Amino acid sequence: MTAVPEWMRPPRPEGWYADDLDTLAEAPRHTELIDGALVFMMSPQRVWHARTVTALVNALTNQAPPGVEVDREITIRLDRWNRPEPDLLAAAAPYDPSRTFYTPEETLLVVEVVSPESAHRDRTVKLRKYAEAGIANYWRVEEEDGSPVVHAYELDEPTRSYVPAVIHRHGLRTTTPFEITLDLDGLVPARKA
Template sequence: MPTPTHDDTEPPGVRWAVPPEGGWTADDLDTLPDLPRHTELIDGSLVLACPQTLFHSRAISFFGEHVRAAAPAAMETISRFTIDIDRHNRPEPDVIVVPRSVIRSMDQTRVPGNSVELAIEVAADETLTRDRETKPVKYARVGIPHYWRVENHDGRAVVYVFEREPATGAYTSTGIFHDRMKVTVPFPIDLDLTEIDPTTSRAAGPQ
């Protein structure tokens, strides 16, 4: 029996794209065929999204809804939308806040990274290193002044808040929030973080 070749064992219909020399570019995300939804570009490499947990889905919805309600009228809140950092980096934060002026049409697929006022990442086990180390460096470098990282601690949300220090160009921690989050920048917002956990009892019920 002949030894199977690579093509013999490849599942029907699957063709993995081979990166060009130097890696993929930000423009390639719009032209590569059959990319899964929410694919990111990090350092020239494609990063595919893993299946969402319930916590991740609820946290994105929670912050998208409440940040949108609290943000100034001149700002737009968008969930899971890519931003241009540079030629080889086009990440997709879970929630961003940008000026409405950068929204040109309903067909656009990204916004400039340096237009983002706030970036929020909801961390998962497989993204924790990127959300704690890789992405904050890139977000700070492009000039995003505010970065929030949301983590799942046994089903309860913990939010780590960072602000870009102009003198160093790096983020500095300005707070860690459990159960309730109240900040004044980039705009005032007061959040009951326990709402993210679907098992949290919000009322004692009828007596």
């Protein structure tokens, strides 16, 4: 068996803190912190996932009102022990090129594009954590017959849990968290040879 690298050992008995992620230069790209434990995205992404994320970032960026930033793969510091990295998010925050995370108060929308290795986290763990942190809108994007299907959730403030709002197939039209119109069937077109 290979020894665990020294940098992977938690710096304290209760685990890692959210701020520790900024000092872990050795950690692989896309390292998240869930309940004080490091979570690595080690498996390769499928092309469908990558293109869906890129298309959503481009579409939401083009439709975002002034003062709303759309970013991919930037963490959200939910609390001291949790700093997940959604596929993309929209935040009401000024542009800061040195930013490494957003806060729940700044975050308007979190989007997770489900992959086989992230399905459990995206459908249950992150759904609960984002809601408990008070993020108003969560989209879980699943693949159906090659097209993205958006499962939209809205926060129920008193219970700090998400309620399903709508499932968008073929197209998406909403005013939450800002006006967005998407042709879901045309979002990730297959390229012709």
